[in-house]
Amino acid sequence: MELKHNISALAEESWARIVEVRRHLHQHPELSFQEKETAEYVAQFLESEGFEIEKGIGGYGIVAVLKGEKVGKCLGLRADMDALPIQEMNEVPYRSKHAGVMHACGHDVHTSSLLGTALLLKALRSEIAGSVKFIFQPGEEVLPGGASLMIRDGVLENPKVDFMLGQHVFPELEVGQFGVCSGPYMASTDELYITVRGKGGHGAMPHLAIDPIHASAQLIVQAQALVSRLTNPIEPSVFTIGKIASEGGATNIIPEKVELHGTFRALNEQVRASFHEALERLVQGLELSMGIVIDLEIRKGYPALVNDELLSDEVLKFGKEYIGTDNFQVLPKRMTAEDFAYFAQTVPACFYRLGVANQTKGIQSGLHTNTFDIDEDALKHGMGMMAYIAINLLNMK
Numbered sequence: 001m002e003l004k005h006n007i008s009a010l011a012e013e014s015w016a017r018i019v020e021v022r023r024h025l026h027q028h029p030e031l032s033f034q035e036k037e038t039a040e041y042v043a044q045f046l047e048s049e050g051f052e053i054e055k056g057i058g059g060y061g062i063v064a065v066l067k068g069e070k071v072g073k074c075l076g077l078r079a080d081m082d083a084l085p086i087q088e089m090n091e092v093p094y095r096s097k098h099a100g101v102m103h104a105c106g107h108d109v110h111t112s113s114l115l116g117t118a119l120l121l122k123a124l125r126s127e128i129a130g131s132v133k134f135i136f137q138p139g140e141e142v143l144p145g146g147a148s149l150m151i152r153d154g155v156l157e158n159p160k161v162d163f164m165l166g167q168h169v170f171p172e173l174e175v176g177q178f179g180v181c182s183g184p185y186m187a188s189t190d191e192l193y194i195t196v197r198g199k200g201g202h203g204a205m206p207h208l209a210i211d212p213i214h215a216s217a218q219l220i221v222q223a224q225a226l227v228s229r230l231t232n233p234i235e236p237s238v239f240t241i242g243k244i245a246s247e248g249g250a251t252n253i254i255p256e257k258v259e260l261h262g263t264f265r266a267l268n269e270q271v272r273a274s275f276h277e278a279l280e281r282l283v284q285g286l287e288l289s290m291g292i293v294i295d296l297e298i299r300k301g302y303p304a305l306v307n308d309e310l311l312s313d314e315v316l317k318f319g320k321e322y323i324g325t326d327n328f329q330v331l332p333k334r335m336t337a338e339d340f341a342y343f344a345q346t347v348p349a350c351f352y353r354l355g356v357a358n359q360t361k362g363i364q365s366g367l368h369t370n371t372f373d374i375d376e377d378a379l380k381h382g383m384g385m386m387a388y389i390a391i392n393l394l395n396m397k
């Protein structure tokens with residue numbers, strides 16, 4: 001009880017400063033893998049607080065380690081730093097100053113909240129058994145994902161990270177609420193680029209042409225059937241073609257070529273692999289049966305994000321202790337993606353959600369929209385929650 005009160009008092013004390021940090025970051029957003037100023041700002045903040053930092057990990061990634069006064073394991077805490085190519089429409093004093101760039105996914109909140117957590121944990125060093133590694137990551141929004149690059153550059157070594165936490169804003173929850181989903185939580189994501197090449201001709205004489213529009217229609221319908229017929233119905237997956245365009249063509253003209261762009265997502269790596277195989281087979285079958293030529297490019301994105309079950313249970317337990325039993329919910333799975341999945345593939349990890357909406361204040365826009373914003377009380381809860389869970393986890397592991 002005492003620890004909880006200490007942490008919420010410290011969070012209350014640091015709150016105004018962290019709001020300022022968040023507003024600074026919000027006003028100066030940078031696109032994925034261009035987070036130069038953001039990284040510099042984070043580095044200066046940490047250095048001014050006496051942290052030793054490492055820069056340039058996986059691009060603009062930054063790492064700081066805090067050693068506790070007791071021995072124990074190493075817990076990694078991750079925040080991402082990049083913004084999105086969106087023009088902000090909010091009329092707020094901290095509106096983005098960079099035209100066409102906006103923190104519409106709340107990574108400004110993750111970064112400032114983690115800096116706040118660093119302040120709290122530094123003040124509570126005597127309570128920490130082991131060490132905490134603060135990981136500030138570039139490029140979450142764009143492939144190949146900054147997480148994979150930081151891992152490649154050894155972010156999980158020296159000291160070796162035993163387990164990890166990540167926190168993401170969630171406008172589907174009110175401020176003061178949190179949520180977590182144990183096990184598979186978010187989807188793998190693959191981009192599909194398909195070119196169907198036929199032979200153009202007169203719309204009234206299809207027998208003299210090879211119709212790529214008709215073949216594309218077959219492909220779309222049959223690929224949907226792969227999802228419904230080839231995968232176990234209790235394993236979620238989704239296939240969407242979001243763009244279809246022919247080159248040329250008219251009411252009476254069969255075009256030469258059709259381009260299809262789409263996505264395939266799944267919560268299970270086996271489902272993912274078998275869909276890829278089945279789609280290749282479908283393409284070969286259509287080529288054979290329709291005399292068409294199809295180029296299929298599957299650009300593999302992030303893997304499925306699987307939260308460690310034991311760790312998620314512990315996060316839920318400590319989370320409820322900190323914020324109240326009714327305020328830490330169990331969330332359903334979702335088919336959006338996160339490159340935190342790379343961390344979760346490597347060490348036991350838990351990615352949980354921070355409520356940021358406030359319906360009465362009209363703060364409720366979705367992620368990746370030009371009016372996304374948060375109730376800044378969320379920063380207080382976010383930094384306190386992460387500090388509380390971190391200390392408790394390290395003391396029990």
Ligand SMILES: [Zn+2]
Binds near residue numbers: 105141367368
């Ligand atoms: Zn995002």
Ligand SMILES: [Zn+2]
Binds near residue numbers: 105106107140168
């Ligand atoms: Zn995000």
